[in-house]
Amino acid sequence: MQVEVDVPKCVASGQCVLIAPDVFDQRDEDGIVVLLDDSPPVEQYAAVRESALVCPAAAITVSER
Amino acid sequence: MNRVVVVGASAGGLATAESLRRLGFSGDLTLVGAEASPPYDRPPLSKQILTGELTAAQVELRSAEQLDELALDLRLGVEATGVDLATRRLSTTKGAIGYDALVVATGVRPRSLPGATGASGVHFVRTLDDALGLKESLQPGQRLVVVGAGFIGAETAAVARSLGVEVTMLEPEPVPLARALGEQVGLAFGALHREHGVDLRTEVAVREILNDGSRVTGVRTAEGGVVPADAVVVGIGSVPNVEWLQGSGLSLGDGLLCDEFSRAAPDVYGVGDVARWTNPLFGVSMRIEHRTNAAEQGLAVARNLLEPGAGKPFAPVPYFWSDQYDRKLQAYGYLRDHDEIAVVAGDLRSPSFVAAYRKGEVLTGVVAGNAGPKVLRGWRAAIARQQPWRDVEAGPGQLDARSGGAGAARTGGAQLRTVDRMQRPGVF
Structure with missing residues (x-):
């Protein structure tokens, strides 16, 4: 799994950090997403997919290949 | 369960599919959308x-x-036009579709005003085409009248000002954003x-939109005055799209009425702006347009x-944000009726603040301006665990809760108490 974040689209909601804190973080100053792991281990897949789904800015793209 | 039909191809319908x-x-999955465009995101339309x-x-x-x-x-x-629960068939403008389970995610449409159709220059900022049309009107020196100081109106006004547009915003209530955020926060945003x-201009209702036969020319207020405009944004709330379900046997009120599982009937569910369901976390029926x-x-x-027998109540902490000028407003919880x-x-009055909302004896919401992520996460968690309000007053920053004291003020039905600055507001 490859994870990409579109930083200009991020609205700093922090939903991804709530769901997958090992994969996503937020910058302290403005809450914008920080991608911690762009190819997370398999046990993170479900959480990463859920993060992409509920991201209110549609800023997370998951590619499964 | 071989055929699922999802009606509504915006954020909610797409997420369901x-x-x-x-x-x-792995069965047949049909996604029906009234708009011709593939699913797109709406919050950026006003930003x-x-x-x-x-x-x-x-x-x-x-x-x-x-x-x-x-x-x-x-x-x-393709628009859905009706549903027959007994035979499990959806009817649309382009034929009928059979289903085993149906998801209603038809959203809302903006409230309109007399004179809003038939002339160019009137915008609702609900669809992409409409927002792109409005963008063309936002030229320096142009006069924009914004009807309604809710989020659509306030965000649009903020962008328009940044582009040098002359903006008049008309709000029927005494305080902008009061219904969503409460009077005190609304007053601060009005001042901003x-x-x-x-x-x-508050306490100004609009009766109709005026045009010269082809293009908008202004609006007429309830008191009869005319406010001239080169473009008008109508942001006076929205109406759930449920008319097509009338007579189906489904319960309709302000939205499609659902239980705590978001279920409206056996194998029929509601999602997104159109769905009114009981959120067990707050114990109230809510319909959230976020x-x-x-x-x-x-x-x-x-x-x-997929597993009706193992259904879980839908009990989220609602979240929304709004961008206006240099402020990012973020809110968690249920703020109404606080x-x-x-x-x-x-x-x-400063860009950075945190305001906590109480209902009964429990923390039910928080609104923050330009707050750091760790602060917000702490507050969200506190709302999710139904933190007693006394902990907000006596938080770890040694809050000096001057209840009824020097900082207290009363406006309308709700009390505003200014509590001393919290050192580490996110941590309980």
Whole structure:
């Protein structure tokens, strides 16, 4: 799994950090997403997919290949 | 369960369809959308689409390839016209579709005003085409009248001012954003707009939109005055799209009425702006018109739909944000009908603040301006665990809760108490 974040689209909601804190973080100053792991281990897949789904800015793209 | 039909192809409908596939549903999945465009994101319409920071292509929710991977029967430009629960058939403007489970995600439409149709220059900022049309009108020196100082109106006004547009914002209530945020926070936002040069006029209702036969010329207020305009934005709330369900046997009120599982009837569910359901976390029936809720409810419904016997109540902490000038406003929880607002960090007239909302004896919401992520996460967690209000007053920053003391003020039904600055507001 490859994870990409579109930083200009991020609205700093922090939903991804709530769901997958090992994969996503937020910058302290403005809450914008920080991608911690762009190819997370398999046990993170479900959480990463859920993060992409509920991201209110549609800023997370998951590619499964 | 071989055929699932999702009606509504915006954020909620798409999230439901995508979740169904992710959860392993391999049957026929039909996504019906009234608009001709593939699913796109609406929050940027009153923000980055108007500023030009994002293009139309950038607000598409999924690429064509990603949609293909979902193996959907995607029917765009098709409107649902009715449903027969007994025979499990959806009727549309382009024929009937049988289903085993039905998801209603038809959203809302903006409230309108007399004179709004038939002339150019009137915008609702609900659809991408409309927002792109408005963007063309936002030229320096042009006169924009914004009817309604809710989020659509306030965000649009903020962008317009940044582009040098003359903005008059008319609000029927005494305080802008009061219904959503409470009077005190609303007052602060009203002041912010005035500081940025918006001619904000409260307690002014609009009776009709005026035009010269082809183009808008202004609006007429309830008292008969005319406010001239080169363009008008109508942001006076929205109406759930449920008329097509009338006579179906489904319960309709302000939205499609659902239980705590977001279920309206056996194998019929509601998702997003259109769905009114009971949120057990707050114990109230709510209908949430926020982007995040649409996706979260889509996921919850996909789970419940596939395993109705193991259904889980949908009990989210609602979240929304709003961008206005240099402020990013973020809110968690349920703010309506609150009993009290306490400003627990900063003050409402500064860009950075945290305001906590009480209902009964429990913390039910928080609104923060330009707050750091760790602060917000702490507050969200506190709302999710129904933190007693006394802990807000006596938080770890040794809050000096001067109840009824020097900081107390009364406006309308709710109390505002200014509590001393909290050192570490996110931590309980």
